[in-house]
Amino acid sequence: xxxxxxxxxxxxxxxxxxxxxxxxxxxxxxxxxxxxxxxxxxxxxxxxxxxxxxxxxxxxxxxxxxxxxxxxxxxxxxxxxxxxxxxxxxxxxxxxxxxxxxxxxxxxxxxxxxxxxxxxxxxxxxxxxxxxxxxxxxxxxxxxxxxxxxxxxxxxxxxxxxxxxxxxxxxxxxxxxxxxxxxxxxxxxxxxxxxxxxxxxxxxxxxxxxxxxxxxxxxxxxxxxxxxxxxxxxxxxxxxxxxxxxxxxxxxxxxxxxxxxxxxxxxxxxxxxxxxxxxxxxxxxxxxxxxxxxx
Amino acid sequence: xxxxxxxxxxxxxxxxxxxxxxxxxxxxxxxxxxxxxxxxxxxxxxxxxxxxxxxxxxxxxxxxxxxxxxxxxxxxxxxxxxxxxxxxxxxxxxxxxxxxxxxxxxxxxxxxxxxxxxxxxxxxxxxxxxxxxxxxxxxxxxxxxxxxxxxxxxxxxxxxxxxxxxxxxxxxxxxxxxxxxxxxxxxxxxxxxxxxxxxxxxxxxxxxxxxxxxxxxxxxxxxxxxxxxxxxxxxxxxxxxxxxxxxxxxxxxxxxxxxxxxxxxxxxxxxxxxxxxxxxxxxxxxxxxxxxxxxxxxxxxxxxxxxxxxxxxxxxxxxxxx
Numbered sequence: 376x377x378x379x380x381x382x383x384x385x386x387x388x389x390x391x392x393x394x395x396x397x398x399x400x401x402x403x404x405x406x407x408x409x410x411x412x413x414x415x416x417x418x419x420x421x422x423x424x425x426x427x428x429x430x431x432x433x434x435x436x437x438x439x440x441x442x443x444x445x446x447x448x449x450x451x452x453x454x455x456x457x458x459x460x461x462x463x464x465x466x467x468x469x470x471x472x473x474x475x476x477x478x479x480x481x482x483x484x485x486x487x488x489x490x491x492x493x494x495x496x497x498x499x500x501x502x503x504x505x506x507x508x509x510x511x512x513x514x515x516x517x518x519x520x521x522x523x524x525x526x527x528x529x530x531x532x533x534x535x536x537x538x539x540x541x542x543x544x545x546x547x548x549x550x551x552x553x554x555x556x557x558x559x560x561x562x563x564x565x566x567x568x569x570x571x572x573x574x575x576x577x578x579x580x581x582x583x584x585x586x587x588x589x590x591x592x593x594x595x596x597x598x599x600x601x602x603x604x605x606x607x608x609x610x611x612x613x614x615x616x617x618x619x620x621x622x623x624x625x626x627x628x629x630x631x632x633x634x635x636x637x638x639x640x641x642x643x644x645x646x647x648x649x650x651x652x653x654x655x656x657x658x659x660x661x662x663x664x665x666x667x668x669x670x
Numbered sequence: 671x672x673x674x675x676x677x678x679x680x681x682x683x684x685x686x687x688x689x690x691x692x693x694x695x696x697x698x699x700x701x702x703x704x705x706x707x708x709x710x711x712x713x714x715x716x717x718x719x720x721x722x723x724x725x726x727x728x729x730x731x732x733x734x735x736x737x738x739x740x741x742x743x744x745x746x747x748x749x750x751x752x753x754x755x756x757x758x759x760x761x762x763x764x765x766x767x768x769x770x771x772x773x774x775x776x777x778x779x780x781x782x783x784x785x786x787x788x789x790x791x792x793x794x795x796x797x798x799x800x801x802x803x804x805x806x807x808x809x810x811x812x813x814x815x816x817x818x819x820x821x822x823x824x825x826x827x828x829x830x831x832x833x834x835x836x837x838x839x840x841x842x843x844x845x846x847x848x849x850x851x852x853x854x855x856x857x858x859x860x861x862x863x864x865x866x867x868x869x870x871x872x873x874x875x876x877x878x879x880x881x882x883x884x885x886x887x888x889x890x891x892x893x894x895x896x897x898x899x900x901x902x903x904x905x906x907x908x909x910x911x912x913x914x915x916x917x918x919x920x921x922x923x924x925x926x927x928x929x930x931x932x933x934x935x936x937x938x939x940x941x942x943x944x945x946x947x948x949x950x951x952x953x954x955x956x957x958x959x960x961x962x963x964x965x966x967x968x969x970x971x972x973x974x975x976x977x978x979x980x981x982x983x984x985x986x987x988x989x990x991x992x
Contacts, residue, residue, distance in 0.1 A: 382887035389800060392792025393809060396863065399856060400812045403819065406827060457717035465714055475718050478725040484910075484979055485728065485972075486917020488944050492951075492968045493728045496735060500956065517724050524721065550710030571818075578820025581919040581944075585951060621822045622920045625829055634830070641823045648818045 404645070411642020414635045420643070423593075424620070429632040433640055435591045438607055439508070439614035440647075443587060444577050446512035446610065451519045452569060456558075458520070459527020459565075464553055483521035487582040490518045494586035506613035511587030518582050519572055526568025530561035563666065567659040574651035578644060580618035588613030589623055617644050729972070736969025739766070739962035750966065756930040756946075758960040766963045768943075770932045772970065774847065775916060775942040777933075778926070781851035782915040786859045787908050793859075794866035799892055805867070816860040825921030828853035833925055840937045845927030847940045853921050858911035865910060869903030870896060902989025906982055913978040917971070919944035943971045 422432025458479070466472040494514030504510045534557050542552030558565075591614055594607045601608040615623065621640045624633055739745050745766055753767020797805025832852055837844030873896050881891040897904070927939025928949060947964055954961040 378887050378890060382889040385889035385893070386800065389792045389795045392789045393796035393805075395789055396793045396816075396859065397808065397812050399859070400816050403824075403827060403856075404815070406831065407823065453713075454717045454720055457713045458721055461714040461718045465711075466718075475721060478721050481725050481976070481979055482721065484913050484982075485975055486919070486944065488917065488919040488947060489728070489732065489968060489972055489975065492947070492965070493732060495951070496731050497727070517728070520721065520724070548707045550707045554710065574818050578818070578822070580820065580822045581948070584920075584948065589952070618820050618822045621826055622924065625826055625924055637826055637830075641826050644820055645823055648820060649815065652814060652818055 407638075407641050407645050410638040411640075411645075414639030415642055419639050424636075425630060427630060429630055429635075431630060431632075431636060433617060433620065433636070433643065435594055435607075436615055436617045436620040436640070437643065438594070439587070439591060440577060440616040440618070442607070443508055443511050443515065443583070443614060443616055444573060446508060447515040447519060447576050448569070448573060450512060450516040451523050451572075454516070455520050455523025456527050456565070458524040459531060460553060460558070462524065463528045463531035464549070464557070479521045479524050482517065483525070487518055487579060488584075490514055491582040491585045493517065494582065499586060504611060506586065506588030506590075507611045508587060508614045509610045511583045511614065511616075512610075514582045514586040515576050515579060518579065519576050522572045522575065523569060526572070527561075527565050530564030530568065531557060533564065534560045563659050563662040566662065567655045570651055570655035570658065574648040574655075577651065578618050578648055580616070580622055583616055583619050584622075587616060587619070589615055589619065591615050617647075732965070732969055732972050735962075735965040736972075737966075739959065739966045743959045743962055745959075745963070745966075750963075751970075754932050758950075758963060764959070766959075768963075768967055768970065770930060771941055771943045771946050771967060773932060774926070774940040775944070775971075775974075777847055777936070777940070778850045778854055778922060778942055779912045779916045781847070781936065782855040782858055783862075783908055783912045785851060785855035786862055786911060790859050790862035790907070790911070791866050791904060793863045794870055795892060795896075797863075797867045798870040799888070799896065809863075813860040813864050816856075817864075821857060821918060821921040822924075824853050824857050825924035828921065828925040836937070842937050843927060843939060845925060845939045846937045847926065847933050848936045850922045850926035850940070850942070851936070853925050854915040854918050857918065857921065858915050861914055862907045862911040865907035866900075866904055869900040869907060872903070873899045902985055906985050906989075909978060909982050909985065913975065913982075916978065917944065917975060919948050923948050943967050947971075 418430075419432045420437065421434050422430070423434055424436065425431035462472070462475065462479075466475070491514055494510055494517070498504050498510035498513050499506060502510075538556050538560055539552055542556045543549065547555075592612050593605060595605040596607055598606045599608055600606050601610065603609060604612060606612075617640055621637055621644065624630075624637050624640070628636070630636065740747050740750070750766055750768055751772070752769055753765060754769050755765040755767045756770060757765050793809060797809045828849060832849050833844040835844070836842070836846060836849050840846070840848070877895050877899060878891055881895045886894065922942055923945040926941060926945055928941050928945055929939035930941060933940040947967055950960065951964055954964060
C-alpha cells in the first residue's frame with residue numbers, strides 16, 4: 376500500500392516539474408509580449424534612439440543586429456561547414472582528430488564574455504580595428520563556429536553509407552562525392568541548424584560588449600558607400616546591437632522612458648528569435664517534403 | 671565545372687585535330703578533378719586548423735595578458751586569490767582581492783544548479799517515462815524556445831519581476847545573490863532538461879521490463895533502475911548547466927547588485943567574475959593596473975571553464991567504463 380502511495384506522490388511531483396517548466400515559458404513569453412507589444416510601433420522601429428529624451432527608437436540597433444548576424448554567418452558557415460565535413464568524412468580515428476574534437480568542445484563551452492575579451496585583445500587592439508562590426512562579427516564567429524561544426528557533422532553522419540559507396544563506385548573522387556551527393560543529402564539538417572544558430576547569434580550580447588561597442592555613430596541611410604563613416608554598411612564603425620541596447624538601457628540609461636524602450640526592444644528581440652525558430656522548422660519541413668516527395 | 675575548364679583550355683591547346691582534342695580534354699579533366707580534390711582538402715584541413723588555432727590563440731593570449739598583473743605589476747598571486755578587499759581605485763594602497771568575485775561566481779553557479787536540477791530532471795522524466803507524446807508535442811518546443819530566449823531578456827525580466835519581488839518579500843534592495851541564481855537557474859533549466867531527457871531515453875527498455883516484471887511500481891522503477899542507470903549522463907547534464915551558469919555575464923550583472931564585499935547572506939548584493947569584468951573593462955585604460963587585474967580575473971574565468979570541461983570528460987569517461 377505504501378509503495379502505491381509513494382508512487383502516486385512521486386509521479387505527481389514529476390508532473391508538477393513539467394508544469395512548472397511550461398508555466399515558466401508561458402509567463403516569460405506572456406510578460407514580454409504583454410508589456411512589449413504595446414511599446415512597438417512603426418515609429419519605434421524606424422526612429423533613431425535618443426540618449427536623453429523620451430521617444431527614442433531602435434532603428435540603428437535593429438539594423439546593426441542584422442548586419443552583424445549577416446557578417447558572422449558569412450564567416451562561420453563556410454568554415455563550420457568545412458570543419459564538419461572534415462570531422463565526419465575525412466578524420467581518421469587518431470590523436471589529431473581527438474584533439475580537434477576537444478578543441479570544438481572547448482570552444483563550445485567557453486563563456487561568451489571570454490570570447491569577447493579575446494576579441495578585444497586581438498581584433499580591437501592588436502589588429503587596430505577598434506570597436507567595429509568586423510571585430511564583433513569575428514568574435515561571434517569564434518562563438519558560433521563549434522555549433523555549426525557539430526550541426527554539420529551530425530547531419531552528415533545521418534546520411535546513409537550506401538550513398539557514399541554509390542558515388543565512389545562510379546569512380547568519382549571523394550571530394551566530388553561529398554560535394555554532389557553527401558552534402559545535398561544532409562542539406563535540410565544543416566540548414567535548420569544554421570538558422571537556429573542564427574537565433575543564438577542574434578541574441579548574443581556579452582561577446583559584443585567589448586568588440587562591437589556600446590554606441591553607434593549617426594547613420595545616414597541614404598549613404599551606401601561602405602567606406603563612409605556615416606554609412607550603415609561601413610564594417611569599421613562601432614555598432615550597438617539590439618541585445619546590447621537592452622542591457623545598456625537597463626544599466627546606464629537616463630531617458631525617462633527606459634521601461635518602455637526595454638520592453639519594446641525585448642519584445643522585438645524575442646519575436647525575431649522566435650521567428651528564426653519558426654522559420655527553421657518550416658524550411659526543414661518544406662525541404663524534407665520536397666526531398667522525400669510526399670505531398 | 672569540368673566543361674568550363676575544357677572551354678578555357680581549348681584555345682590554348684596547340685593541336686586542333688579531333689583525336690588529340692579528345693585526349694587533351696581527358697588530360698585537362700583529370701587534372702582539374704585532381705585539383706578539385708586538392709582544393710577541397712585545402713578548405714577542409716584549413717578550417718580544421720582554424721578551429722585548433724582559435725583555441726590555442728584564446729588560451730595563449732588570455733594567459734599572457736592575465737599573467738601581466740603578477741609579472742609586471744608584482745601583485746602576489748595568493749593575495750590576489752584570497753584577498754577580500756577590492757579597492758583598485760583607492761589612491762593610496764589600492765588592494766586587489768578577487769575572493770568576493772570568485773566566491774560569488776561559485777555561489778551563483780551552485781545555487782542555480784540546485785534550483786534548476788530537480789525541475790529539469792523531473793521534466794526530463796515526465797518527457798520520457800510518463801508522457802512521451804506530451805513530451806514530444808509540448809515540452810520539446812518549450813525547451814527549444816526557452817533555450818533560444820537571449821540572456822539579456824532573462825536579465826531584463828529578472829530586473830523587472832524578480833528584483834521587486836525579492837525587495838517586497840525577502841527584504842533588502844532586491845538585488846542579491848539569490849536573484850542572480852534564480853535568473854541563471856531559469857536560464858540553465860532547458861539545457862539540463864534536454865540532456866537529461868536524452869540520458870533517460872538511452873536507458874535500455876529491458877531494464878524497465880525486468881523491474882516491472884518483479885512487481886515494482888513506476889516510481890520504484892524510475893528511482894531504483896532508470897535513474898541509477900542514467901546517473902553519469904545526468905551528472906554531466908548538471909555540470910554542463912553549471913558551466914553555462916558560471917560563464918553568464920549580463921543577465922547576472924543586471925540583478926546581482928554588484929557589491930564589492932563578500933555577501934553575508936544569499937539575500938545580500940554581490941558580484942561575480944563576469945559581472946566585475948563587464949562593469950570595469952570599459953572604464954579602465956589598457957596597461958593600467960586595474961586593466962591588468964581584470965585580465966587576471968578573465969584568466970581565472972578561463973581556468974575554471976577548463977576545469978568544468980575536464981570534469982565533464984572525467985565523469986563521462988567513468989560512466990563509460992562502469
